[in-house]
Amino acid sequence: xxxxxxxxxxxxxxxxxxxxxxxxxxxxxxxxxxxxxxxxxxxxxxxxxxxxxxxxxxxxxxxxxxxxxxxxxxxxxxxxxxxxxxxxxxxxxxxxxxxxxxxxxxxxxxxxxxxxxxxxxxxxxxxxxxxxxxxxxxxxxxxxxxxxxxxxxxxxxxxxxxxxxxxxxxxxxxxxxxxxxxxxxxxxxxxxxxxxxxxxxxxxxxxxxxxxxxxxxxxxxxxxxxxxxxxxxxxxxxxxxxxxxxxxxxxxxxxxxxxxxxxxxxxxxxxxxxxxxxxxxxxxxxxxxxxxxxxxxxxxxxxxxxxxxxxxxxxxxxxxxxxxxxxxxxxxxxxxxxxxxxxxxxxxxxxxxxxxxxxxxxxxxxxxxxxxxxxxxxxxxxxxxxxxxxxxxxxxxxxxxxxxxxxxxxxxxxxxxxxxxxxx
Amino acid sequence: xxxxxxxxxxxxxxxxxxxxxxxxxxxxxxxxxxxxxxxxxxxxxxxxxxxxxxxxxxxxxxxxxxxxxxxxxxxxxxxxxxxxxxxxxxxxxxxxxxxxxxxxxxxxxxxxxxxxxxxxxxxxxxxxxxxxxxxxxxxxxxxxxxxxxxxxxxxxxxxxxxxxxxxxxxxxxxxxxxxxxxxxxxxxxxxxxxxxxxxxxxxxxxxxxxxxxxxxxxxxxxxxxxxxxxxxxxxxxxxxxxxxxxxxxxxxxxxxxxxxxxxx
Numbered sequence: 001x002x003x004x005x006x007x008x009x010x011x012x013x014x015x016x017x018x019x020x021x022x023x024x025x026x027x028x029x030x031x032x033x034x035x036x037x038x039x040x041x042x043x044x045x046x047x048x049x050x051x052x053x054x055x056x057x058x059x060x061x062x063x064x065x066x067x068x069x070x071x072x073x074x075x076x077x078x079x080x081x082x083x084x085x086x087x088x089x090x091x092x093x094x095x096x097x098x099x100x101x102x103x104x105x106x107x108x109x110x111x112x113x114x115x116x117x118x119x120x121x122x123x124x125x126x127x128x129x130x131x132x133x134x135x136x137x138x139x140x141x142x143x144x145x146x147x148x149x150x151x152x153x154x155x156x157x158x159x160x161x162x163x164x165x166x167x168x169x170x171x172x173x174x175x176x177x178x179x180x181x182x183x184x185x186x187x188x189x190x191x192x193x194x195x196x197x198x199x200x201x202x203x204x205x206x207x208x209x210x211x212x213x214x215x216x217x218x219x220x221x222x223x224x225x226x227x228x229x230x231x232x233x234x235x236x237x238x239x240x241x242x243x244x245x246x247x248x249x250x251x252x253x254x255x256x257x258x259x260x261x262x263x264x265x266x267x268x269x270x271x272x273x274x275x276x277x278x279x280x281x282x283x284x285x286x287x288x289x290x291x292x293x294x295x296x297x298x299x300x301x302x303x304x305x306x307x308x309x310x311x312x313x314x315x316x317x318x319x320x321x322x323x324x325x326x327x328x329x330x331x332x333x334x335x336x337x338x339x340x341x342x343x344x345x346x347x348x349x350x351x352x353x354x355x356x357x358x359x360x361x362x363x364x365x366x367x368x369x370x371x372x373x374x375x376x377x378x379x380x381x382x383x384x385x386x387x388x389x390x391x392x393x394x395x396x397x398x399x400x401x402x403x404x405x406x407x408x409x410x411x412x413x414x415x416x417x418x419x420x421x422x423x424x
Numbered sequence: 425x426x427x428x429x430x431x432x433x434x435x436x437x438x439x440x441x442x443x444x445x446x447x448x449x450x451x452x453x454x455x456x457x458x459x460x461x462x463x464x465x466x467x468x469x470x471x472x473x474x475x476x477x478x479x480x481x482x483x484x485x486x487x488x489x490x491x492x493x494x495x496x497x498x499x500x501x502x503x504x505x506x507x508x509x510x511x512x513x514x515x516x517x518x519x520x521x522x523x524x525x526x527x528x529x530x531x532x533x534x535x536x537x538x539x540x541x542x543x544x545x546x547x548x549x550x551x552x553x554x555x556x557x558x559x560x561x562x563x564x565x566x567x568x569x570x571x572x573x574x575x576x577x578x579x580x581x582x583x584x585x586x587x588x589x590x591x592x593x594x595x596x597x598x599x600x601x602x603x604x605x606x607x608x609x610x611x612x613x614x615x616x617x618x619x620x621x622x623x624x625x626x627x628x629x630x631x632x633x634x635x636x637x638x639x640x641x642x643x644x645x646x647x648x649x650x651x652x653x654x655x656x657x658x659x660x661x662x663x664x665x666x667x668x669x670x671x672x673x674x675x676x677x678x679x680x681x682x683x684x685x686x687x688x
Contacts, residue, residue, distance in 0.1 A: 016475075017473045019472075027462035104491075379498060387530060
């Protein structure tokens with residue numbers, strides 16, 4: 001329990017005026033009656049002056065209807081408050097620590113009550129779930145004494161459920177455009193090298209041993225020369241999804257950029273796994289998570305678990321003084337193996353991220369950036385952030401990095417638009 | 425305070441008893457005191473009412489619960505501008521430098537995007553020729569500069585004229601207003617260049633705001649001219665970007681540490 005503030009509500013300030021008004025009336029009218037009014041005023045003022053900030057001792061317990069619900073579902077949170085102190089708690093206002101990236105559907109996470117010693121009260125609210133690990137914050141309690149003069153505000157961690165683990169379903173039906181990159185594994189991504197496949201790649205002189213089916217017979221008939229047709233080879237991509245979870249990225253006009261990034265990363269992971277690519281995940285932020293690229297049902301399960309339970313995927317800012325961005329950048333680079341490409345989810349709010357992306361690109365890891373737009377245009381500072389972000393986006397594009405600027409529309413819509421532009 | 429309270433309690437107790445048994449309060453002289461008490465009581469009423477009127481309770485700053493608890497980035501800059509505008513403290517000076525540096529960087533980046541070299545961009549900022557807006561143009565001109573030309577002198581008088589009228593009504597300071605102007609000009613420039621399409625660098629994703637309006641106003645000839653100019657410019661810019669990238673790779677270990685500070 002940490003006391004945030006002890007403050008005076010100033011409810012009884014000026015009650016002295018009433019006392020003196022009664023006295024004045026009594027003197028002017030030369031009658032004792034009005035004096036009685038001032039007696040009550042003096043008594044009230046005296047009580048208020050003698051009161052102290054209340055010492056309350058509450059037990060707060062939180063229960064959720066389901067600890068690990070699926071995304072886009074509802075989960076009911078029940079908070080029970082018990083007065084464990086010896087005296088009554090005369091005026092309590094309780095605000096539960098709703099996870100910052102979630103919204104309340106019905107009910108209210110606020111409750112006002114008064115509790116006798118040993119008595120308890122409970123209230124419920126319903127949260128809409130979304131992908132990620134959602135830690136509950138501390139519960140804020142505002143307690144006032146009987147006269148209402150003093151108010152104590154303090155925070156207390158509730159017992160019981162402390163987080164919600166929402167695992168993605170990974171069954172997205174979108175196609176994520178990837179950069180051209182080869183892996184030795186068979187898959188659905190066309191590459192720039194010739195061989196067997198579907199899409200035409202090149203013709204070359206016939207060499208002994210080339211299969212008969214790939215000889216260009218029409219050309220043989222026309223000129224008598226033997227040529228062999230090669231097709232684009234199709235291979236699986238190896239992709240690492242990097243989510244920028246630094247404290248600065250927990251911003252947005254209406255929705256948290258990190259929460260949106262996590263959802264988009266889950267969608268991307270699902271669709272890439274479906275198309276036979278190898279997918280890994282990493283976070284760029286405190287407590288960096290890492291799951292090397294892989295495929296198959298076991299890997300799919302590992303991915304789902306990572307999104308739901310790894311604390312680095314928390315959709316709330318993590319306080320970490322020891323986090324060094326450049327160290328995280330180097331660590332991630334060492335973990336990458338050749339032939340891997342990156343899909344970075346970041347609101348791109350600082351030059352550091354731009355620099356990091358350009359370095360990964362220079363090291364031979366093709367990067368696609370998916371950038372949820374968190375900027376507003378209400379104040380000068382917000383407009384400047386929006387302008388700076390746009391400049392960063394165009395710098396990255398100038399350096400040959402694919403950037404998807406993701407506004408308020410659904411992620412799938414943005415992807416469709418981006419893929420259409422790139423396929424041209 | 426405690427003693428005063430005790431005296432109050434005793435007086436009230438005596439008063440209450442006196443209502444039942446009037447003989448208790450016989451020691452209080454009746455005539456002269458009552459008018460004095462009356463006068464003091466009027467002062468007390470005035471005092472009490474003023475205290476009530478001036479009371480400014482310290483209300484708790486409670487978190488957002490029902491919706492996603494986020495706000496758009498940019499509050500740091502707004503605060504810096506506010507601190508810098510307040511006055512002469514050391515903190516204000518530091519913040520002013522930070523604000524100026526950040527705006528200059530953004531302006532240089534904007535000019536580089538439009539196809540100027542970094543040196544040329546800095547030159548334009550110093551000379552105040554980077555924009556037509558007088559207030560924004562004069563923001564980057566050094567105070568001891570000898571450059572003030574005809575245009576700039578004009579701009580300054582213009583700004584002064586507007587300042588004096590506006591400052592009568594506005595609560596913002598000159599510094600706050602000029603930062604506002606610079607940002608507004610940058611924002612305008614951004615949507616303009618986005619509408620023209622920056623050469624071979626296509627802006628993927630969302631269409632920028634105001635594309636249709638800007639496009640329809642422009643005649644074909646100007647579009648062509650702007651297009652060709654832009655292509656040259658972006659080619660140059662891309663070239664310099666590439667050089668940057670390669671040097672960055674060569675000295676990676678060194679520059680890794682150099683960029684360690686990241687964002688302040």
